[in-house]
Amino acid sequence: MGEAVYCYWNNKRVEGEGQLSYSDREVAAVAGWGGIKVFDPEIDLLELCHEYAKAIQRYSCGQCMPCRAGTSVILELFDKLMAGEGGPDTLDTIKNLSETISKTSMCQIGQSSPPVFIHIIEHFRERLIKSIQDKKRKDNSGKFSSILTAPCMQACPIHLNIPKYVEEIKYGRFEKSLEVIRERLPLPGVLGRVCVRPCEFNCRRGLIDEPVQIKHLKRFVADFEVERGKRQDTACAPAKGIKVAVIGAGPAGLTCAKFLAQAGYETTIFEMLPESGGMAAVGIPDYRLPREILRREVEDIQRLGVRIVYNTSLGAHFTLDDLEGQGFKAVFMGLGCHCHKSMGIEGEDKGYYGFVPGVYFLRNVNLGLLDEIPKGRKIAVVGGGNVAIDCVRTASRVGFDEAHLVYRRSRKEMPADAVEINDAEAEGVQYHFLTAPKRIVAENNKVVGLECLRMELGEPDASGRRRPVEVPGSEFIIAADVVVAAIGQEGDSGCFCNLPGVEINKRGTFIVNEHFMTTRAGVFSGGDCVTGPDVLIRACAHGRLSAMKIDKYLTSGKLESFEEENIEGFVKELNVYDPAEDLQIPGGVKRLPIKHEPPLERKKDFREAEKGYTAQEAISEASRCLRCYRVVTYAYK
């Protein structure tokens, strides 16, 4: 752990405290939009400035005049200072130029980077002057590295280059945009529809009016390709002749397979079900994610040479040892989290006709096994997350006339996406907030209703949400032919525990090290079966990193942190998104709303509920992006 020598960040100067260290690397210095943090007395401030100036020029897109030419002038001035030419007045010139450039540049590269020089020159002038006069300078430039980030990019678990793909849309280069997305994510059409979009909650544009519709823009470029009937070709490394197995064709497994194939591995996916996509296929209903979109993106992965073997399950049909025997050098397990959590209420374990866990209800609908779902007119779904909403919205589409949703807390606390909550309401779903299930009411072994209790909000609990408490004597019954429990999933420990050498934890998820390797050498895992129920994009991020780890492991026999992982830690600490930032520019241009199928018609079938943007709309929405790229230069000790 390093001790801060000096630090100036977000208008605060700190001397002699704080530290920044990640994985096994200790940070010596960082320069970025907020200022500098220096933890190593050996760091030469002038050199740090010089490296930062080089980085700005390297990342400057060259579109706007002040940043393109202005920061090159700054770099030349630092070149001179490094060569021992020029003195304190050069510093003043740099400071002056920095002021203009930061006020006149088009995007955050030109706006947020030059102020670093202003801070350093204002606060550490003496150090700089001493350094200028130092004639025996050692060249340490090799120590420094630089990266580009942005609030949205940083929030995205897979770190898509959002400003770039949005800008490509703005300039009408839709295919380029898709290429940028595919560098990291093989499922743009899927995520463009159902991602929980952490990026949008960290979008700087939201600070002046509303976040950019990042998700819908992604969907637009994916759909544009489909409409044109085109496919993009991804170049693969020459075949290595090494076999790798992926178990589970969910988002994690598919993404992992894509990057393995791209790196030249002979990749085979073993999937238990007759369909790829995992929860994206058998969890998320078709009105949110049409199956042909998912299938097409799976085909793209198969086109890279990935083989998918369906109806074949680890445990039932083969073991890890079998795979080893067949010559697979490494295995990735992306098994997901398919077991439902029980509600712990009376009647749940009685096997009544009409009671189903949400994930099974959705899986049967999604696999077209409509005979398997209990029949009836009225349905009551318990839960407040996306799974619950999916169940309750699916109900009307498979013939239920009345759909109720029972949730313990109030609407505000619902973890489901607000957009979905509203969409469900428009389709006529009846909400029962502050209501907890107490008992499944049955007659002749058949569900006839759900007994509930009213709740009120008490003191905040550990999660900060106010804890609901029962109102005594408030029992009432919601008449229902079918009751669905959708309060969450958990790991399938029953199946997982048959894996020799692979340890699982109390929550029923695999134990992996920081390189996604399980306790069995050569067996990696990621996605929901490691995190517990989570989201698609994180599963994809795990899949991508795991593929890179497997490649590293098979080519060098070693596992080590990638630079992108090391950076991840300390950049996060710098808070790329600052919700308190005052941009000092006018907003007033709201996000372009998307259109929907009429609620009362769409609720009758599985047509896609949301419509995509037209090219015009996409370009105009993309133009709202402020391109909040930030340059970070850093060095390790």
Added chain:
Amino acid sequence: MQMIIDGKTVIAEEGKTILEAARSNRVFIPTLCYLEKLLPIGSCRLCIVEIQGHENPVTACTTKAFDGMVIETNTPRLREMRKQTLGFILQTHPMDCKLCDVAGRCQLENLVKEYGAEPPMPKRAHKAEERPYSTPAIRYRPDRCIACSRCIRSCREVVGRSVLDLSGNGIGAKMDIVAPERCISCGECLSACPVGALTHANLPDGVSEGAKKVATVCAYCGVGCSFELNVKDNKAIKVTTNDYVGANKGSLCVKGRFGYGYVNSPERLTVPMIKKQGVLKEAGWEEAIDYVASRLAEIKGKHGADSIAGLTSAKCTNEDNYVFQKFMRAVIGTNNIDHCARL
């Protein structure tokens, strides 16, 4: 929608940008990368304005105007910023205006003069540079390019060809010809260039100075694009366009923009010619008309009227064309009549 620009209360249409609102009220805000027919991108940073209540200036071309906005377009702070921005451009732009074909109507030259801009650092010795372009009709001088991307965007947004793009980064960012095979030599890029980076290839530098612009209509096809024939010493030396005139709004095809050479061609027919023993010989009008009439009558008599066809030209007047079809139908007796503009 009401707002205050530079202290004056003005009315503007809902949904307009600040730049549009200002221009419709005759407030001039300087621009280099802006062209009305292109989507604004705000990259030249010259149209910056200050909005009351916000510390940071914004580009007028990309910022929506709102009711009640209080805008300053020409404060000393803004002028100083513009001056410095222009100075940055001058760091690499040669300012060899004496040699430049667009001197006098160059938007950069005019702004530099107005703002008294100067490069922030002493300039390196400048090397003039010429690079092959996607069409031989245009001369490309990268050293003069200010990377405003007007050519790039014109090609993409107006013509839909996407021949050009910006490549490189930082000071190395340059307009680049990325798909020359897609170029249709329409010269939309040429007319978009605010400086002398793209010029007419067949014109030596400085020739167009003092040329007179004659507004006229293109003689090639039925669209009838408007343009200006630049005339010097009674010779057509080039074609320029005005974005605000005609159905073509400044756009032309390769023939309209570059195919004006016929006007002064010594090979143009000025007297009738008759081919005698395989050689064309000058003839009098009487003789020529008699010859044509007798041959047409002969052919019609032998092979019928439908063995004759008439092809006319867009370079004739409407009246000529009308009379010609009348002649073919009523005198010759055939419907075989066509016109080059139908191609």
